[in-house]
Amino acid sequence: MGKRFIxxxxxxxxxxxxxxxxxxxxxxxxxxxxxxxxxxxGILLIGLDVTVGYLGQVNLGQVAFLGLGAYAAGLSVSLMxxxxxxxxxxxxxxxxxxxxxxxxxxxxxxxxxxxxxxLSFSALTTTILNEWESLTGGAQGLNVTRPTLFGLNxxxxxxxxxxxxxxxLVWFLMRNLLSGQWxxxxxxxxxxxxxxxxxxxxxxxxxxxxxALGSSLGGLxxxxxxxxxxxxxxxxxxxxxxxxxxxxxxxxxxxxxWGAVVGAMIVVLLPNLLSNRFLFQMFSAIGLVLxxxxxxxxxxxxxxxxxxxxAPIVAMSLLVGGGLTVSxxxxxxxxxxxxxxxxxxxGLPEGVMGFAGRFFSRLLAVLPASLPPPCDLDAVLPRRxxxxxPILKIQQLHRHFGGVKAVDNLSxxxxxxxxxxLIGPNGSGKSTVVNVISGLYSPTSGNCLLHDKPLPxxxxxxxxxxxxxxxxxxxxxxxxxxxxxxVMVAMKGAYRTSFPMVLxxxxxxxxxxxxxxxxxxxxxxxxxxxxxxPAKDLTYGTQRFLEIARALARQPxxxxxxxxxxGLSRPDIQKLLAIIRQINQRGITIIxxxxxxxxxxxxxxxxxxxxxxxxxxxxxxQTIKRHPMVITAYLGTV
Amino acid sequence: xxxxxxxxxxVSGALMGQVYALIAYGFQLTFATSKSINFGQGExxxxxxxxxxSLVGIGLPFGLVVVGGLLFGxxxxxxxxxxxxxxxxxxxxxxxxxxxxxxxLFGFSAAENIWGRDDRPFPTPISGDPIQVLGIGIxxxxxxxxxxxxxxxxxxxxxxxxxxxGKAFEAVSTDRDAAELMGISATRTIMxxxxxxxxxxxxxxxxxxPITTVGPTMASAxxxxxxxxxxxAGLNSGxxxxxxxxxxxxxxxxxxxxxxxxxxxxxxxxxxxxALAVRPNGLFGKTTIRKV
Numbered sequence: 022m023g024k025r026f027i028x029x030x031x032x033x034x035x036x037x038x039x040x041x042x043x044x045x046x047x048x049x050x051x052x053x054x055x056x057x058x059x060x061x062x063g064i065l066l067i068g069l070d071v072t073v074g075y076l077g078q079v080n081l082g083q084v085a086f087l088g089l090g091a092y093a094a095g096l097s098v099s100l101m102x103x104x105x106x107x108x109x110x111x112x113x114x115x116x117x118x119x120x121x122x123x124x125x126x127x128x129x130x131x132x133x134x135x136x137x138x139x140l141s142f143s144a145l146t147t148t149i150l151n152e153w154e155s156l157t158g159g160a161q162g163l164n165v166t167r168p169t170l171f172g173l174n175x176x177x178x179x180x181x182x183x184x185x186x187x188x189x190l191v192w193f194l195m196r197n198l199l200s201g202q203w204x205x206x207x208x209x210x211x212x213x214x215x216x217x218x219x220x221x222x223x224x225x226x227x228x229x230x231x232x233a234l235g236s237s238l239g240g241l242x243x244x245x246x247x248x249x250x251x252x253x254x255x256x257x258x259x260x261x262x263x264x265x266x267x268x269x270x271x272x273x274x275x276x277x278x279w280g281a282v283v284g285a286m287i288v289v290l291l292p293n294l295l296s297n298r299f300l301f302q303m304f305s306a307i308g309l310v311l312x313x314x315x316x317x318x319x320x321x322x323x324x325x326x327x328x329x330x331x332a333p334i335v336a337m338s339l340l341v342g343g344g345l346t347v348s349x350x351x352x353x354x355x356x357x358x359x360x361x362x363x364x365x366x367x368g369l370p371e372g373v374m375g376f377a378g379r380f381f382s383r384l385l386a387v388l389p390a391s392l393p394p395p396c397d398l399d400a401v402l403p404r405r406x407x408x409x410x411p412i413l414k415i416q417q418l419h420r421h422f423g424g425v426k427a428v429d430n431l432s433x434x435x436x437x438x439x440x441x442x443l444i445g446p447n448g449s450g451k452s453t454v455v456n457v458i459s460g461l462y463s464p465t466s467g468n469c470l471l472h473d474k475p476l477p478x479x480x481x482x483x484x485x486x487x488x489x490x491x492x493x494x495x496x497x498x499x500x501x502x503x504x505x506x507x508v509m510v511a512m513k514g515a516y517r518t519s520f521p522m523v524l525x526x527x528x529x530x531x532x533x534x535x536x537x538x539x540x541x542x543x544x545x546x547x548x549x550x551x552x553x554x555p556a557k558d559l560t561y562g563t564q565r566f567l568e569i570a571r572a573l574a575r576q577p578x579x580x581x582x583x584x585x586x587x588g589l590s591r592p593d594i595q596k597l598l599a600i601i602r603q604i605n606q607r608g609i610t611i612i613x614x615x616x617x618x619x620x621x622x623x624x625x626x627x628x629x630x631x632x633x634x635x636x637x638x639x640x641x642x643q644t645i646k647r648h649p650m651v652i653t654a655y656l657g658t659v
Numbered sequence: 660x661x662x663x664x665x666x667x668x669x670v671s672g673a674l675m676g677q678v679y680a681l682i683a684y685g686f687q688l689t690f691a692t693s694k695s696i697n698f699g700q701g702e703x704x705x706x707x708x709x710x711x712x713s714l715v716g717i718g719l720p721f722g723l724v725v726v727g728g729l730l731f732g733x734x735x736x737x738x739x740x741x742x743x744x745x746x747x748x749x750x751x752x753x754x755x756x757x758x759x760x761x762x763x764l765f766g767f768s769a770a771e772n773i774w775g776r777d778d779r780p781f782p783t784p785i786s787g788d789p790i791q792v793l794g795i796g797i798x799x800x801x802x803x804x805x806x807x808x809x810x811x812x813x814x815x816x817x818x819x820x821x822x823x824x825g826k827a828f829e830a831v832s833t834d835r836d837a838a839e840l841m842g843i844s845a846t847r848t849i850m851x852x853x854x855x856x857x858x859x860x861x862x863x864x865x866x867x868x869p870i871t872t873v874g875p876t877m878a879s880a881x882x883x884x885x886x887x888x889x890x891x892a893g894l895n896s897g898x899x900x901x902x903x904x905x906x907x908x909x910x911x912x913x914x915x916x917x918x919x920x921x922x923x924x925x926x927x928x929x930x931x932x933x934a935l936a937v938r939p940n941g942l943f944g945k946t947t948i949r950k951v
Contacts, residue, residue, distance in 0.1 A: 079756040126936030132753045133696055137886050138935045144883050145928040152921040260879075264764055267757065328746050356768030359761045366757050367746065 025387050036282070037189055044178045053177055054249075055289050060184035061245045062285035064191050066269050067278060068238025071195075073267070074275030075204060076231050077211035078132070081263050082123065082139030085146035086116045086236045088258030090243020092150060092157055095165035095253055105170040105183075109244040116240020117233050124232035131214075143263065150255035162254040165247045184245050191238060192278050197526040198234075199276075202535075205510040207231050208276075209499045216497035219459060220511035221485035221575055261355065265291070268362045274372025283373055295350050295357065302344045308364065309337040315368055333368030336360045389553055392505065393533055395540035402542070402573060405608030407438030412610050413458075413489075413579055418467035420450075420457050420634075427453040429634035431467075435579070440601065440611045442621045442642070445631035446654055451614045452494065454631070455581055458612075459491045460484035471579065490577035492568040494584045494614075500557035504548065504567055507556050508539035511574040542570045546600065562593040566600070573604065580604065581612045586620050598623055622646070630654065667795050668916050669909040674801040676908020677808040678867045680900040682885035683892065684812055685859040690894040691832035692845070692852040693748055695755045697739050699763020700860055701882030705875060706766050707732045707861035708868040709774045712781055721784050729861045735766075736857020740850050748849070770875045778874035785869070800869055807866045809901075815855060816897060828852065880924060884911070887927035891934040893941020903942070 040060075044053060065087060072080040090112035097103040097111040123142055130138055150157050157163055167175060175183060198204065206227045209217045214224050247253055265288055273284025294300050312333040319325030340360045347353055369376060381387070411434040420428040428450045435441045443451050456462045458469050463479030470476070477483035485491075499507050509515075515535040518528045543549045546566040551559060556567060565585060572580055582601070586594050594617070601624055605611055615621050621628060622642040630638040630645060632654040638645055645651055682704060686696040697703065711728035719727065743762045747754035785803050789796030819825035830838040831848040839845050864878075871877050888907055892899030907927055915923035934941065 077753075079753065123932075126932055129939050130935055133690075133756060134890065134935055134939060136698070136756050137890055138932055141883065141886070141928040141931045144924060145932075148922065148924050148928070152919070261764075264760060267760075271757070326746065326749070332742065332746075352772055353768055356765050356772075359765035359768065363742075363758065363761045363765070366754055366761065370754070 023388070023391065024385075025390060028385065028387060033192075037185070037192075040185055041182070044181060050177060053181055055293075057177070057181045057184050057249055058289045059282075059285050060181070060188040061242050061249060062266075062269065062288050063188045063282045064184075064238055064245070065242035066266065066273065066281035066284050066288075067191055067195055068235040068242065069266055069270050070275060070277070070281050071199075071207065071231050071235035071238075073270050074277070074280075075199065075207035075211065076228070077208075079136040079267075080139050080235070081136055081260075081267075082142045083235070083239045083266055084258050084260075084263040085139075085143040086120060086239030087243040087246060087262075088146055088150060088255070089119055090116050090240030091247040091253050091258075092163070092243075093240065094244035094247045095163055096156065098166060098168045103168060105168045105175070105248070108168055108248075109187075109241060112244030112247075113237050113241040116243070117237035120236020120239070121229055121233040123236070124229040140260075143258075143260070147255050147259055150258070157253075157255070160255065162252055165251045165253060167248045167251060180248065184249075187241070187245065188282075191241075192282075193526070194524045196278060197528070198524055201523060201528050201532050202510065202516045203227070203230075203523065205502065205506050208502055208506075209510050212499040212501055213497045215461070215481065216493065216499065216571075218481035219461075219485055219491055219493075219497070220571060221482060221513065222510060223482045225482070264362070265358060268358060268365070270372075271362065272365045272369075272372055274374030274376075274378075277372070277374045277378070279378075280372050280374035291358070295354055298344075298350065301350055302341070305337065305340040305344050308361070309334070309341050312337040312364060312368060329367055333364035336364045336367075392540060392552055393537040395544045395549065396534070396537040398541050398545060400541070401538045402545075402576065402604075402607055402609075405578065407608045409436055409438060411435065412437040412472065413612075414470040414473070415454070415458070416468045416470065418454070418457060418469065419465040420453050420462055421465045426634050428457065428464075431631070431634065431636055433629050433636060433639065435610060435612060436627070437610055438605070438608055439626040440605050440613055440624045442625035442628035443612060443614045443631065444616070444618075444621060444628060444645075445637075449631040449654075450634040451631055452583065453634075455491065455583055455612070455614060458484070459489060459581060485575060488575075488578040489581065490572040490575040490579075491581040492565075492572050492583055492585060494587060496564050496568060498556040498564055498567060498571075501555055503553050504543065504556055504559065505536065505539050505552040507567055508542050508570050508574050509535050511571045512538055513574060513576045539574065542573050545573075545603070546570045547596065562589050565589060565593075566597075569600065569604075573609075577609060579610045579612065581614075583614050584616065585613070586615055586617045594620065618646070663794050664916075665913070668912045670795050670797065671801060672908040672910070672912030673905040674797070674805050674908070675870075675912070676888075676904040676906070677805045677901070678863050678881065678904075679884045679888045679907060680904025681808045681812065681859055681863045681866070682881065683889035683900040683904065684815075684897060685856040685863070686885070686889040687894055687897060687900065688815070688856045688859065689849070689852045692828065692835075693744065693849045695744055695748065696759075696889075696894075697736075697743075697763075697853070697856065698756060698759040699739065699743075699761075699766060700856070700885070701878035702763040702766035702770070703732065703735050703739070703857060703860040704864040704867075704881065705873075705878040706735060706770055706864075707857075708781065708864035708873045708877065709770055711861075711865050711868070712774075712779065712873050715782055725865055728865050729858050732857040732859075732861020732864070733854045734857070736853040736855070736860070737850060738762075739857070740853035744849070744853070745846070767875055774873075774875075776875060778872040778877070781868035781873050783869035787869075804866045804870070807862065811859065811862050812897060812901070815859070824851070883924060884927045887931040887934075889941075890931050891942060893938075893943045896941065896943035899941065899943025 043056060069080060069083045072078050093115040094108040094112040097108045103111060126138060151159055170183065206222050209222060210224055210227055217224050269284030269288040272287055274280030294304060316330035316334045319330040340357065343353060413435040415431060415433050418428050418431045431454065445451050457464050460477060460479055460481040460483060468475050471487060471489065476487055512535050515538065516531060518531055540549060540552065543552055548563055548566055551563060556564065559567060569585065586597055589597060601611065613625060625642055628642050628645045629636055630651050637650045637654060638648045682700060685700055690696050707728050710731045711724050714724040714727045739759060739762055743758035744755045747758060786799045789798045819828050827843045828848055828851060830843055831845050835845050884907060888900055888903045892903040910926045911923045914926050
C-alpha cells in the first residue's frame with residue numbers, strides 16, 4: 022500500500038462520502054436537484070469519455086442514447102408496468118443494443134466520418150421521437166411516473182441516493198475495466214488500428230465493445246433523467262446539449278473518471294452561472310486571468326505556438342467584455358459555451374483534471390506506480406524446438422494492383438529455426454509479400470501455408486492469432502501508451518479473466534503478471550528504463566526496438582521484421598544484430614526484409630532475392646552476392 | 660393527376676437538391692487540400708445570407724449585394740481556417756472537428772442576437788411565378804438556384820484546371836508533401852480552399868434565401884442534407900455531388916409528400932449511415948489502398 026494508492030483511493034472516498042452526506046446538511050430542493058443531475062450527467066459523461074477519450078473519436082451520438090434511454094424507461098413503466106430496476110435495465114439495454122448496431126456501420130470510419138455518422142444518428146433519433154406520436158407523444162411530450170424501487174416510493178432524497186449509488190457503481194466498474202487490458206486496447210485502437218489488428222488484439226471486437234459500453238451508460242443515464250424530470254420532450258435531446266456534453270468531457274479532462282465528474286459539475290452549474298450576473302463576471306474574470314498566465318508562461322518558455330497562447334486570451338477577453346456590456350447573458354448562452362469550449366480546446370487540451378493531476382502529483386511528490394521485476398525470459402519467450410524443415414510455404418502467390426503485378430507467381434519456403442532474408446531493389450515486391458503473408462492484403466491467388474495449413478486471407482488479426490507476428494517499416498506504435506503498455510497490450514495468453522470478473526476487479530494478479538512479462542521483453546531489448554515513457558517520446562532507434570519487443574509479446578513461431586535497421590545508427594545496428602541472434606536462438610524463425618547488405622550477410626542463413634515480383638535467386642548470402650542476376654537487378658546492365 | 664404531382668415533386672425537389680450539392684461541394688474543396696471540413700458550414704451559409712440581407716437593407720443594388728455577400732463568405736472561410744483548423748492540422752490532431760463546431764455555435768448565437776430569432780423574407784428581382792413546362796410548374800427562382808450552383812461550380816472547376824494557382828490547389832490535393840517540395844505552400848493552399856469554401860457557402864445562402872427566408876435556423880436542416888450528399892457521393896467527386904443532390908432532393912420531397920413533412924430529413928440521414936457502412940468512400944469516390 023503505497024502513498025499513491027492511499028491518496029487516490031482516499032480522494033475517491035472523500036468525494037463520494039461528501040456527496041452522500043450532503044442531503045442531511047443542505048435541505049434545499051433546488052440544490053438537491055442539481056446534485057441529482059450531477060450524478061446523472063456523471064454517468065453519461067463517463068460513458069461518453071469511452072469513445073471521446075479512449076477511442077479518440079468525436080462522438081456526437083451520446084445525446085441520442087440519453088434520449089433513447091429516457092424514452093425506453095418512461096415507456097416501459099407506462100406501457101409494461103416495469104419497476105425501477107426493470108425500467109433502468111431496459112434503458113441500459115436499449116443503449117447497448119442501439120450502440121452496438123450503430124458501431125457496425127461506424128466500424129471502418131475514422132475522424133470526420135465517424136462524427137458525421139453519429140451526428141446523423143442523433144438527428145434521425147430526434148426525428149423519430151418527434152414523429153412517432155402514437156408512442157412518444159411527439160412534440161407534446163411524454164409524462165413519466167417514477168416507479169417504485171423494491172416497493173419503496175422514492176422521494177427526491179431517496180432518488181438522489183439511488184443516482185449517486187449508480188454513479189459509484191459505474192465508477193467502480195469502469196475503473197476496473199479501463200485500467201486494464203480493455204482500456205489499453207481502446208487506446209491502442211485510437212493510435213493505430215492496423216497495429217491493433219496485427220498484434221492480435223482485434224479492432225472489431227474492441228471498437229464495438231467500446232461504443233456499446235459508452236452508449237449503454239448513456240442509456241442508463243437517460244433512464245435516470247426520465248425519472249428525475251418526469252417529463253420528456255424530443256427537443257431536449259438535440260445538438261446543443263451534445264455540444265455541452267462534449268464541453269463537459271473536454272473541460273473536465275479526457276480518459277479520467279474524475280474528469281467526467283468534474284465535467285458533469287460544470288455542465289450542471291453552467292445555466293446557474295449564466296443567470297447570475299455577478300457569478301458570471303467573476304468566473305469569466307478568473308478564466309481570463311488563467312488564460313493570461315498560461316499564455317505568457319507558454320510564450321516565455323517558448324513551448325507553445327503563439328496562436329495557442331493568444332487565442333484563449335482573446336476568447337476570454339470577449340467573454341469578460343460581453344459580461345460587462347450585454348444586457349442579457351441568457352440570450353448569448355450558446356456563444357458563451359462556444360467561447361469557453363474554444364479556450365479549453367485550444368489552451369488546455371488535457372482538461373482541468375489532466376492539469377490538476379499533474380499539479381497534485383508534483384505537489385505531493387507522488388511517485389508513479391511501481392513496476393514488478395521482470396520475470397524469467399523463458400516464461401515469456403519459451404524455447405522452441407527446431408527441426409530445420411519448411412515451416413512457412415508460399416505457393417504460387419500473386420498479388421495484383423490493377424494492372425501492376427506487385428507479386429507475380431512467387432513460391433518460396435522458409436525453414437524452421439532459420440533467419441531467412443528477403444531482399445530486392447525498391448519496388449521489387451518485398452513489402453507486398455510481407456503484407457500478404459501478414460494478412461493486410463488478400464492474395465489475388467495462391468496460398469501461404471504455416472505447418473502445411475493455409476494462413477487466413479486478408480485478416481491481420483487472424484494471421485496474428487495463428488502465430489505469425491510482424492513489425493512495421495513505417496512505425497505503427499501506440500504513441501500515447503507507455504512503452505510497457507505497448508508490449509502489454511500485445512501479450513499473448515495473458516488475459517484470461519472473464520469480462521464480469523474484470524469489471525468486478527479480479528484482474529489485478531494477471532495484470533501484474535503481464536507487467537512482469539512485458540518487463541522481461543523490455544530487458545531483452547535493453548530499454549527497461551524507458552518503461553513508463555510514452556512511445557511517441559522515445560528516440561527513433563528505441564521505437565524500432567519497441568516494435569520488435571511488441572511483436573515478441575505475441576510469442577510468434579515466425580517473426581517478420583520489415584526493415585528493422587532502417588535509419589538506425591551504427592551502434593544500434595550492432596545491438597540489433599545481437600538481439601536478432603538471441604531471438605533466433607530461442608527457436609523463432611525470422612523473415613528479415615532489409616536493405617543493409619552487411620546486416621543480411623551477418624545474420625541470414627538463406628536469402629531470397631526478388632525483382633519485379635518474382636524470385637530471381639535464392640541461396641546463402643555469399644552465393645547471392647556473386648549471383649549475376651542479382652548484380653544486374655541492383656546495378657543494371659552496362 | 661397523381662403522376663403529375665409526383666413529377667412536380669421530383670422536379671422541384673431535384674432543383675432544391677442542387678443547394679445541398681453546392682454546400683457539399685464546399686466540403687469537398689477543403690477536404691481535398693487538408694482532409695478536414697468545416698462542421699460549421701451551415702452557420703456560414705446562414706451568416707452570409709443575413710449579411711446580404713443587411714446589404715439589401717442599406718439599399719445596395721442586387722448585383723453589389725451578391726458581390727458583398729460572397730466576399731463576406733470568403734472572409735469567414737478564412738477566419739474559420741485560421742481560428743479553428745490550422746493549429747489542429749499542425750498538431751495532426753482531429754481537434755478541428757470540435758473547433759469548427761464551436762465556431763459554428765458562436766456564429767449561430769451571434770446571428771440570433773444581431774439579427775434576431777425571427778425568419779425574414781429576402782427580396783429578390785427574380786420572379787417567383789411558375790412557368791408551365793409539360794404540365795409541371797417551375798419558378799424562375801428555382802431555376803436560378805440550379806443555374807447559380809452549376810455556374811459557380813463550373814467557375815471553380817475551371818479555375819482549378821486552367822490557372823497556375825488552381826494547379827497548385829490540385830497539386831496539394833494529390834500529394835501534399837511532394838507539392839511542398841516543389842515550392843508550393845500547403846498552408847496558403849489550404850487557406851485558399853477555405854476561402855473558396857466560404858465563397859461557395861455564401862453563394863448557397865444567397866441562392867436559397869429568397870425561397871426559404873432568412874433566419875438563424877435556416878441552415879440547420881440544410882447542412883445535414885449537405886453532409887449526406889457529400890458522404891454518399893464521396894468527398895472527392897464534384898460530379899457525384901450534383902447527381903446525388905438531384906436524387907436526394909427528389910427523394911425527400913416525395914418522402915414529405917407521402918409520410919408528412921416531419922420525415923423529410925429521414926431519407927438523407929438513413930442514406931448517409933448506409934453509405935458510410937457500405938461504401939465509406941462514397942458511391943463516386945475512389946477506394947484507397949492501405950499502405951504501411
